[in-house]
Amino acid sequence: MSILLKKALKLSILPAILMIAGKFVGIMALIISYNLQFEVGNEINGIFSTQIFLSDEVSTLFVNSISDLSMILILGIPTIYMIIRTTIFQDTMNNPRTIAKIVKFNILKWVTSNNTTFLKIFIWTTFLLISSIIVISNAINGQTYIWVGITSGILSLLSIWGLIKTFEIETDKVYPNNSKHSYY
Amino acid sequence: MVKTYKKSRFKEISSKIFEPIALGLLALLFIIPSITVINLEPITKNLKQFTDVLGVTTSSEIIVDLVGGTHEILSSEKVYREDDGNYTYQAVLTKRESDFYSKPILEIQNRTDEEKSITFMGTTINPTQSDIGLIINDQSYRLQKANGESEDVEILLRPQSKYIVYLTVESLIGVQFSEDFEMEIIIQQ
Numbered sequence: 102m103s104i105l106l107k108k109a110l111k112l113s114i115l116p117a118i119l120m121i122a123g124k125f126v127g128i129m130a131l132i133i134s135y136n137l138q139f140e141v142g143n144e145i146n147g148i149f150s151t152q153i154f155l156s157d158e159v160s161t162l163f164v165n166s167i168s169d170l171s172m173i174l175i176l177g178i179p180t181i182y183m184i185i186r187t188t189i190f191q192d193t194m195n196n197p198r199t200i201a202k203i204v205k206f207n208i209l210k211w212v213t214s215n216n217t218t219f220l221k222i223f224i225w226t227t228f229l230l231i232s233s234i235i236v237i238s239n240a241i242n243g244q245t246y247i248w249v250g251i252t253s254g255i256l257s258l259l260s261i262w263g264l265i266k267t268f269e270i271e272t273d274k275v276y277p278n279n280s281k282h283s284y285y
Numbered sequence: 286m287v288k289t290y291k292k293s294r295f296k297e298i299s300s301k302i303f304e305p306i307a308l309g310l311l312a313l314l315f316i317i318p319s320i321t322v323i324n325l326e327p328i329t330k331n332l333k334q335f336t337d338v339l340g341v342t343t344s345s346e347i348i349v350d351l352v353g354g355t356h357e358i359l360s361s362e363k364v365y366r367e368d369d370g371n372y373t374y375q376a377v378l379t380k381r382e383s384d385f386y387s388k389p390i391l392e393i394q395n396r397t398d399e400e401k402s403i404t405f406m407g408t409t410i411n412p413t414q415s416d417i418g419l420i421i422n423d424q425s426y427r428l429q430k431a432n433g434e435s436e437d438v439e440i441l442l443r444p445q446s447k448y449i450v451y452l453t454v455e456s457l458i459g460v461q462f463s464e465d466f467e468m469e470i471i472i473q474q
Contacts, residue, residue, distance in 0.1 A: 103300075106307050113314040120318040124325050140330065152353055154330035158363075161329045172322065231319050242361040242377070244326065 105220070112221050116176060116228040123175035127168030128153060137164070166246040169236045169253070176232055177256040180225040184263030187222065191270045219271045226260045233257035328353040329364070347401055347442065347472045348394040349374075356388040357381075358454065364391065372470040376452075378409065379463045383456045387420065391450040391470075395442035405438040405450075407468030414458050417466070420451035428468070431457060 132139050132155075140154040155161045192199040203209050233253040240250025330350045349372040351364045361377045374391060395401050405419060405428065412433025419426045419438055426438040442448065452466075 103304065106304065106311065110307060110311055110314070113311060117314045117318045121321050121325075124322045128325065128327060139327075142330075152324060153327045155327045156330070158329050158365075161327045164327050168325075168327075227315065228318075231315065232322070235319065235322055239326070244361070 108218075108220060109224065112224050113228075116225050119175050120172060120228055120232060123172035124168050127171030128164055130171075131164045131167055135160070162244065162246070165239065165244055166249045169239060169245050170249045172232055173229070173236060173249075173253045173256060176225065176229045177253075177260065180222065180229050180260045181256070181263065183222050183225065184260065184267060187267050187270070188263070219267055222264055222267050226257075226264045229260050230257050323355055346396055347403065348392075348396060349470055350392045350394075352389045352392055352449065354388075356386075358386050359388050359390070359452065362390065371472055374407070374468040374470060376466050377463050378413075378415075378454060378460075378466050380459075380461050381454070381456055382459050385453070385455045387451050387453040389449050390452045393442065393448045393450060395444060395446050398444045400444060401442045402473040403440055403442055404471040404473070405440075405468055406435070406471070407466065408433075408435045409464045409466050411464060413460050413464055414456065415460065416453075416455040416457075418453045418455075420453055421448055425453070 131137070137160050138156045142152050142154055155164060189199065189203070193203060200209075233256065236245060236253040237250045239245035240247050328351055349364060349366075351362055351374075353362065358379050358381045359376050360379055361375070363375045365373045365375075367373060376390070393403065405426075407417065407419075407428045409415075409417065409429065412429075412431070414431050415429075416427065416431050417429040419428060421440055426440075427436055428438060429435045
């Protein structure tokens with residue numbers, strides 16, 4: 102089995118768990134904190150068909166929206182963090198100004214090593230994108246607040262932009278940009 | 286030499302076997318959370334009110350609940366209870382190929398001790414060359430013909446019984462736009 106596939110499998114487990122946990126914990130936390138009447142059922146066939154029933158339309162919309170937001174934030178915050186860290190780390194190697202700024206903000210320790218790979222960022226961004234598609238389609242169908250849909254859209258666009266930026270950094274390592282280097 | 290060859294040959298064969306399985310697993314790691322999250326979305330339902338201490342419900346109603354779940358052509362399902370005790374079911378029929386589609390949409394419970402009559406009246410706003418109907422207890426009923434002509438469906442609910450209502454859509458031609466479907470459920474008092 103190829104190393105890439107092994108690594109992809111290993112890296113996909115955590116965001117997959119977090120995606121389900123973010124939604125489920127979000128729903129349960131709201132039900133408990135607002136003391137909402139609920140029921141767990143299994144009225145559709147097939148695997149992973151557990152359903153949560155709430156007694157009124159307003160609570161359903163509220164719980165669905167906030168749990169969607171919690172799922173998006175749980176996936177989005179680490180993704181954005183990884184992208185920013187990788188970008189700053191790579192920038193410190195090319196730009197002395199960035200090092201000066203980092204020293205000024207006393208975050209040198211934070212960027213002295215980089216264990217985040219492009220593959221990791223790619224997998225997390227993919228999970229964020231899948232979640233955003235689900236949330237946006239919910240928002241279009243009126244099952245989630247519009248602002249939650251917009252937030253997830255912005256977050257996924259930002260992470261796609263970050264992913265492209267990271268890809269450029271990675272390709273620059275393999276094929277350095279000639280205009281930036283002077284060999285003569 | 287032979288041992289090394291055998292080892293590398295084994296490695297080669299095992300990678301050929303395990304690689305597609307690993308690819309499938311990787312795909313499942315993306316698909317399973319997506320399906321789970323979609324199914325975890327809360328649904329509005331008239332929750333059972335148990336009031337009797339001996340565990341016997343004292344409710345004497347006809348309860349109409351949404352089954353929920355996902356379907357390729359049916360989305361945004363909602364069911365409302367009107368002030369007069371009747372219900373309204375709403376859904377969006379999305380664009381589709383010419384085919385026959387069905388989905389369990391409602392669960393109807395007659396909690397009373399007498400037979401009750403229930404009438405379904407459902408149509409789309411515009412006729413779309415689709416036959417729309419219901420299946421209740423393996424019996425098919427037509428709600429709307431392909432030309433847009435609608436029919437009422439009246440059924441009798443046995444006392445203390447539960448029914449699953451399926452919505453069927455048979456499109457003779459491919460439909461390239463979404464349409465709103467609304468069905469009134471009138472409970473005879």
